[in-house]
Amino acid sequence: MAEFDPSAAPPPEAPAEAALRAAGIDYRVVRHRRVGSLAEAAALRGITPADIIKTLVVRRGEDDYLFVLVPGDREIAWPKLRAHLGVSRLSMPDAATAFAATGYERGTITPFGARVAWPVVADASIAGRTISLGAGEHGATVLVDADTALAALAAAVADISDPST
Structure with missing residues (x-):
């Protein structure tokens, strides 16, 4: 992380911060340079790779999306997610469609402050700890x-992931 400079202007607010405050959630913004790996990101944030939560946009149908939260060291288990949702087909939109649906670029996506409050499904392994979520801009994350x-x-919590291979 960059050294603290008391004479520097505070960084601009990350896009997700207003939504976090409105929800009454205590958070801490962590800013750092771009990283090349999950392990590097975790080290810069002072957490484990499992505590970095990927927010993935999943499409159920025409203009019907949801956010899926999965720990950084895991991946969506598509059969489990389809069974949980009671659907036979799901897909991941391309980057432009994900941006249109959320207002956030890939790598910055968070359910907080998204254009639409799509439903959220979170992997059960996320509960009970401090996690790192996207803050809506590159180089910023929030710890919550x-x-x-x-x-x-109002996330549905279920076993929807498998360890990354």
């Missing part, structure tokens, strides 16, 4: 209590 964030998002 997982249980508080999941409650504020």
Whole structure:
């Protein structure tokens, strides 16, 4: 992380911050340079790779999306997610469609402050710890209590992931 310079102007607010405040969620913004790996990101944030939560946009149908939250060291288990949602088909939109649906670029996506409050499904392994979520811009993340964030998002919590291979 960059050294603190008391004479420097504070960084601009990350896009997700207003939504986090409105939800009454305590958070801490962490800013750092671009990284080349999950392990590097975790080290810069002072957390484990499992605590970095990927927010993935999943399409159920025409203009029907949801956010899926999965730990950084895991991936969506598509059969589990389809069974949980009771659907036979799901897909991931391309980057332009994900941006149109959320207002966030890939790598910055978060359910907080998105254009539409799409439903959220979170992997059960996220609960009970401090997690890192996208803050809506590159180089910024927010650290939040997982249980508080999941409650504020009215997230469905289920076993929907498998370890990354």
